[in-house]
Amino acid sequence: MKHTPTIRAELDRYIQQEGLSIAQFGQLAGMNRGIVSAIVTGNKSMSVNQLDLITEAMGLPEGHFYDLFIENYIIDHPPNMRRIEPFLFRCAELDKLDAIRRVVGAIMDNLLYSPKLFEIAEELLSQGRHSAALLLYEGVAEAEKYQHSERLAVCQYRIFTIQIGDDQSRNLKAAILFEPYVERLDEIDQLDALKDLANVYRSLRKWDKVGEMARQMRGKAEIQYSFVHNEKRKDGTPEKKTRGPLFGYIAYADLLCASVCEARGDYPQALQYTYAYADLDWVKEDDDDTKHWINLFSQWAEGNAYVYKLLSGEINLLNEYVEYIAVTSAANENEKLSKLLNVIIAANQFSIDVDDILKRFETIIATFSQQPSSDDMYTQQVIPDYIAWFGYELGYYYLHRGKYIDGFKYLMNAMVKSHIINNETYFINCMGLFVRFQAHAVPETKAEYFNLIERVWENNVQKNGAFSHRG
Structure with a gap:
C-alpha cells in the first residue's frame, strides 16, 4: 500500500532539521505557538491561509504543498466547504488549475455541493479568472448533466462564452454544444444567449443559423416587451435585466435578418428589414438610454441602406456614402x-x-x-x-x-x-x-x-x- 506523505510530517521534519522549537517556528511563520503545535501533533487540521504561512516560513514557493493539502484534507474526507472555498480561490490566484480540477473531481459526486461550486465559479468569473471558473462550471455541468435545471443551462452558457475565442472551428463546436440549453435558461437570459449565438454564427457565416437565432430572439423579446408593458402588471420592469434595452433585441433581430439577406444577395429584402429597425416609433420608453439606442439603430440603418443600394447596382451613391462615412465614422x-x-x-x-x-x-x-x-x-x-x-x-x-x-x-x-x-x-x-x-x-x-x-x-x-x- 502506497504511503501518502503528510504536510504535518514535512513540517515536523523541517523544524527538527533546522533545530527550531515550536515557538520559534511559530514566530517565524507569524502563527500562534499552540496552533503550530496542534498541527504538528496532528490534533488540528489547517486552513489554506495557515498553509501559506507555513510554506513561506519554510522558504518554499507559493502553493508548494497544495497537492498534499488535497490528499491530506479533501480526498477521502467529508467535504468541508469552509476549507475548500478559500482553497479554490487561492488556487485560482496562483493559476493552479490542476489542483482545482482535482478538488472538483473529488467532491462533485454529491449534487449537494453544486450550488456552492456554482456560486464560487460566478465570483471567479466576475474577477476575470476565466480558466478557473471554466473548470468549476464544467464540474457542475457534468454532475448535473441528467438534471433539467436552470443552473445546468447557466453553466453551459458560461462555458460557451468562456470558450469562444480566435479559433472558429472551436467556436462552432462550442455554439452547437450550447444551443440545446438555451430553452432551459431564464426567459430574460435567453435573449442574451440567442444574441450571442447569432453573433458567433454570423462570424462563422452560418446564415441559416443566424436567421434562426434572430427569429427566436425576436419572438421572445416581443413577448417580454408586451409583458413588461401590460397594464395589469404593477411592476413595470422584469425581475432580471437584459444587457441592453428590451426593445433593442427586437430591432437587432431585424438587423441580423438584413445581414442574412445581404449574404444571400437579396438586397431588396435586406432593405425592408433595415427600414423596420429604423422605424422605432412603437417604442414606449423615452429615457436617455432609450434615445441613445434608437439613435444608434437609426445610424446603422442609414449606413446599411446605402450599402444595400450600392450592392444592388446604384453606384452613383458611392460618393454620397463616402461622405457619410467621413461624417459618421469618427465615433x-x-x-x-x-x-x-x-x-x-x-x-x-x-x-x-x-x-x-x-x-x-x-x-x-x-x-x-x-x-x-x-x-x-x-x-x-x-x-x-x-x-x-x-x-x-x-x-x-x-x-x-x-x-x-x-x-x-x-x-x-x-x-x-x-x-x-x-x-x-x-x-x-x-x-x-x-x-x-x-x-x-x-x-x-x-x-x-x-x-x-x-x-x-x-x-x-x-x-x-x-x-x-x-x-
Missing part, C-alpha cells in the same frame, strides 16, 4: 471597418476605381489589424472576421489593378488573420487569389507565402495528426 472604430469594407466590396463587384477613397482613409486602414479588446460577442467574433475579409477584398482590388506590392501585402495579412481565426474558407480564397497572381510576386513574397503554408500544415499535423502511409 466608432468598428463602424469604420465595416463601412470601408462595403466600399471595397462594391468596387470589386462593379470594377470601380476607389484609389482616391483609399488614399483618403489610409490612416484608418493602417490600424485595422489592431483589434480592440472587448467582452462583447460582436467585437470578439464579427470584427476579427471583418478584418480578414477586408484584407482579402483589398488584396483582390490591388492585384486586379496591377498594384502587386500592395495587393500581396494585404493578401498575406488576410491569410495570417484567416489562419489565426481558423477560417478555412477565407484561407482557401486567399490561396486561390495568390496562385492566380503568383507570377507577379517577388521572390521574398513567394518565400513568405510558402513559409506560411508550411507553418499552417505543421500546426494542422500537430493538432489533428498526420495520415499514416499504408502499404
Whole structure:
C-alpha cells in the first residue's frame, strides 16, 4: 500500500532539521505557538491561509504543498466547504488549475455541493479568472448533466462564452454544444444567449443559423416587451435585466435578418428589414438610454441602406456614402471597418476605381489589424472576421489593378488573420487569389507565402495528426 506523505510530517521534519522549537517556528511563520503545535501533533487540521504561512516560513514557493493539502484534507474526507472555498480561490490566484480540477473531481459526486461550486465559479468569473471558473462550471455541468435545471443551462452558457475565442472551428463546436440549453435558461437570459449565438454564427457565416437565432430572439423579446408593458402588471420592469434595452433585441433581430439577406444577395429584402429597425416609433420608453439606442439603430440603418443600394447596382451613391462615412465614422472604430469594407466590396463587384477613397482613409486602414479588446460577442467574433475579409477584398482590388506590392501585402495579412481565426474558407480564397497572381510576386513574397503554408500544415499535423502511409 502506497504511503501518502503528510504536510504535518514535512513540517515536523523541517523544524527538527533546522533545530527550531515550536515557538520559534511559530514566530517565524507569524502563527500562534499552540496552533503550530496542534498541527504538528496532528490534533488540528489547517486552513489554506495557515498553509501559506507555513510554506513561506519554510522558504518554499507559493502553493508548494497544495497537492498534499488535497490528499491530506479533501480526498477521502467529508467535504468541508469552509476549507475548500478559500482553497479554490487561492488556487485560482496562483493559476493552479490542476489542483482545482482535482478538488472538483473529488467532491462533485454529491449534487449537494453544486450550488456552492456554482456560486464560487460566478465570483471567479466576475474577477476575470476565466480558466478557473471554466473548470468549476464544467464540474457542475457534468454532475448535473441528467438534471433539467436552470443552473445546468447557466453553466453551459458560461462555458460557451468562456470558450469562444480566435479559433472558429472551436467556436462552432462550442455554439452547437450550447444551443440545446438555451430553452432551459431564464426567459430574460435567453435573449442574451440567442444574441450571442447569432453573433458567433454570423462570424462563422452560418446564415441559416443566424436567421434562426434572430427569429427566436425576436419572438421572445416581443413577448417580454408586451409583458413588461401590460397594464395589469404593477411592476413595470422584469425581475432580471437584459444587457441592453428590451426593445433593442427586437430591432437587432431585424438587423441580423438584413445581414442574412445581404449574404444571400437579396438586397431588396435586406432593405425592408433595415427600414423596420429604423422605424422605432412603437417604442414606449423615452429615457436617455432609450434615445441613445434608437439613435444608434437609426445610424446603422442609414449606413446599411446605402450599402444595400450600392450592392444592388446604384453606384452613383458611392460618393454620397463616402461622405457619410467621413461624417459618421469618427465615433466608432468598428463602424469604420465595416463601412470601408462595403466600399471595397462594391468596387470589386462593379470594377470601380476607389484609389482616391483609399488614399483618403489610409490612416484608418493602417490600424485595422489592431483589434480592440472587448467582452462583447460582436467585437470578439464579427470584427476579427471583418478584418480578414477586408484584407482579402483589398488584396483582390490591388492585384486586379496591377498594384502587386500592395495587393500581396494585404493578401498575406488576410491569410495570417484567416489562419489565426481558423477560417478555412477565407484561407482557401486567399490561396486561390495568390496562385492566380503568383507570377507577379517577388521572390521574398513567394518565400513568405510558402513559409506560411508550411507553418499552417505543421500546426494542422500537430493538432489533428498526420495520415499514416499504408502499404
